Amino acid sequence: MALTQARIAVDAMGGDHAPAEIVAGAVRAQEELGVEVLLVGDPHQIEAALKKHINSSHLKIIPAEGIVEMHEEPLGALRRKPKSSINVAMDLVKQNQAEAVVSAGHSGAAMAAALLRLGRLKGIDRPAIGTVLPTMIAGKSVLILDVGANVDCRPKFLEQFAMMGVVYSRYVLGNNDPKVGLLNIGEESSKGNDLALRTYQLLHENPTIPFIGNAEGRDVLSGDFDVIVCDGFVGNILLKFAEAIGEVLLQIVREELPQGLHGKLGTALLKPNLRRIKQRIDHAEHGGALLLGVDGICIISHGSSQGPSIFNAIRLAKEAIDNQVLERIQASYQTIPAPTGEPE
Template sequence: MAGNRARIAVDAMGGDYAPIEIIKGAIRASKELDVDILLVGNRQQIQASFQDSSKFSNIEIVDADEIIAMHEGINELRRKPKASINVAMDLVKKNRADAVISAGHSGAAMGAATLKLGRLKGIDRPAIGAVFPTLIANKSVIVLDVGANVDCRPKYLEQFALMGTIYSKYVMGINTPKVGLLNIGEESSKGNDLALATHKLLENNETIPFIGNAEGRDILSGKFDVIVCDGFVGNVLLKFAEAVGDVVLQIMHEELPQGWRGLLGTFILKSNLKKLKQRIDHAEHGGGLLLGVAGICIISHGSSRAPSIFNAIRLAKEAIDHKVLEQINSYGDKLIPESPN
């Protein structure tokens, strides 16, 4: 990477609306962000959706003739070495790219990242961190894990808490992030065996600014900057939050008056409605950062359209610019993984 200019590999074939929407998002990023884009996938399909590619000197097409479909298992990673997600990860491994974006098979993306890039020092399991809005304007909370690890051990959640702390501190600009453990009550005696054991680990780790348990109602309150949970609970939470955002926007659309009054009201509230959409629409966040692997990897929603892909590229650039990998590595000796890296 030359100077502050990042090179982002984008899996052009991954997602429900690939490659057209993926390409649209990449084109916007190439215009508005200081990045070079490597579109990875079938050259003919990409070019068919991208007729004026010669106009963009900072976009390059990288051939990948295979795809791992949503219904296929992660075992296809080995059977399809030329799959777009494999080729994209290889670009990072070979230092031809600084980050990978994929809206395709999330299991395949996680598997490829772990197999090809490896884990960072002190990390047993990578985690997907998702950023949620809160009731406090311009304040977000990062929740992890939201899907990479369905079954977790206490040590994994301790590692998630440290990675979330680092991300909140260096990317979100929170000097002393407030870390919480998602639980069914505020008291330290509440929860299942995993929550009880994790609470003790977090309490005793001086590197993690742990302030106690977070109940479901606390997630969006702004009280916490980082909330940790296992990937099963986190993924349910993520999908529920996405649905709530869509429902709120749909209800607002339906409840606005019809005819000229509705048009007038929409015009008057236009800036407010735009801000509301930015705060609650999951597309505005782009996806989740896979923390714990030795490379920047953003896993976007399978239903991502151009705005979400643009925001995923923006998120990747922020992680690169703030040296998230280096920061996590610098704390690696604070954690003792349960299994050798």
Template sequence: MPPKEPDKRAKPRRAIRRLVIWYRRNAAVTSLVDTATSAATTAGSMAGAAVSGAGSVAGAATSAAHTVLQPLVFDPLRRLQRGLGGPDEDAPINDADRLWVAVDGMGGDHAPGPILEGCLQAVERLPLRVRFVAETAPLQTAVAELGLRDQLDEAVAAGLIELVASGPSVGMHEEATVVRRKRDASINMAMDLVKQGKATAVYSAGNSGAVMASAIFRLGRLKGIDRPAIGALFPTKDPEQQVLVLDVGANMDCKPDWLLQFALLGNIYSRDVLQVARPRIGLVNIGEEECKGNELCLRTHQLLAAESRFLFAGNCEGRDILSGAFDVVVCDGFTGNVLLKFLESVGSVLLDVIKVELPRGRRGKVGSAFLINNLRRIKKRLDHAEHGGALLLGVDGVCVIGHGSSRALSVLSALRLAHSAANHRVMDNLHALSEASDAIACG
């Protein structure tokens, strides 16, 4: 009889063996910690002098165990900030490096409480000072409800936050043109601070139409730019790279010339702030071929392909936006807003699906226990709150528009984005673009 072939199933898979080894090692470390903690407690009951030494040993062992047991927590905020060339939040902040940012405290569905809470976190973690513009009565009520009084008083005393009283604010469902009537609304006063040079950037999570209207009326458009565009940073499969998509909601119907201007604005921002040496510009379309698309795409493709001031990488299909093959993607505001809102739902839906499917079967149940933190990090990479806001490009000032439902995390992320744009002096190059456009027009 021929010898029996070895049963391949009898030998556990390498991944399973590694999982078992990892678990046993961490179990041993956990046991050491428990032993050290118990010893410290016993020593403390026997002799007061021994408490300090034993406690130190237990604390050191606990710290070492946490280092081994706890997975490396991915902080998308810091990763995003490093990608934007921003400050290292672990380093001490030099007050001389702090930049003033104007914040519309009344903008957003939950304002002003969560907006102020995000600002308080920002001045602790970022080299910023905040001029917080809001109505006095609602602000004081929110401070009392959230228990922020002591923290706010400390920040004001340290010169990190300055409260600026405003008049009646612009509602989330009011017409954009109401900013002309409510001259002392918080969004108008925040824009004026930038116009007057008292702030380097402005942030608002309010009515996006009103924010755009106020920016145009108060700050003005850059020369050579017909329509400002809202640019949002989308994640890609590379955690170190983001793609700038514009327009995502400012202009529902666009002309080919406007999309060309969006490409010029996005090219400068990607180069100066995202530190991409030569950004690859793409045009959202239904196919890669230049003959595909509607009339807007066909005419825009011709303009982008003939432009020498940036690298046009061709049409970008929907599946390629997050591929990392493009650094800037342009489209009309209707298409861009659909993309933005769709992406906002992906993180939570993806995690919900994985939570249902992963624990199925014995191996799935074991593996899911070890993957929970990885799944949370995946969700954070796709969570719009981790990115905070979108840039309004094309106005004469750094302006960041937040989501209407923004809370403290989103505000912190948006202020980080505002600081990065202001810190890299992106407006200088945008002004140079305007001057060059005027020269071409005159020539």
């Protein structure tokens, strides 16, 4: 069972705007979400950032030495820097001193540290990064996984992604009857490459997965699917393209707003609508992606994350804790048949 007050370790040194923006998001999260935040990193830099906030005295600082730079090879850097902020943050979860980790640093290092420190959940061969995107149906989102953890996949990996996605969609996103799709180049079962064809067969034959068929690119944001699975190569391209489209749409809205005095009056009237538009399509509003399949809650945020995005990443971690995502994924492998395995 999750603790009454979720305790979340935040890699304060990870990201383009660390530690100032990381600290800003953490301070707000502790105030508004009722969580306990552990800021991991260089105490002097973190303390300097905390001084800019009035209500920051209750945040704890966990010392760490060094960070994994964006240009470094993850595994080698993690071994050379055992006391780096991401390693120390993961160790806090491993030692049950925290229930989740949030990092906007090197995503490859965060994933590698999670695997090395926390290990995989029983029954999971590869963890997957899952991200939530808005759809054309107001109030409804779609979970895409994998979006970057596994560039090359086997069919059974995608089958496991689907099972984890169903649990997350059902208990965190609130979809009582989630519909699963396989990202492909056509709706027909005969379409796609070898990976798609073999995965389709596994998903279709697994009675525990509510699989409704292939999802083409145009279907991703339609709202017809609640969970869409793909390999990390395709998923990462899809994610980055979706983020770019969101930024383009926001820019178009800004440019097309009328100018002058009348324009300012009109914009003021439209502010609530514009705010809702931004919340639906701006990736910063979602905070980051959940690394599903490791034995701990791990949120991987964008390297460019600022305060609001870190706040939302911590909120995402709290939701995963409160809804017992880890326990439910593990239980799904204990109470129902495991994935059927790959067809010969």
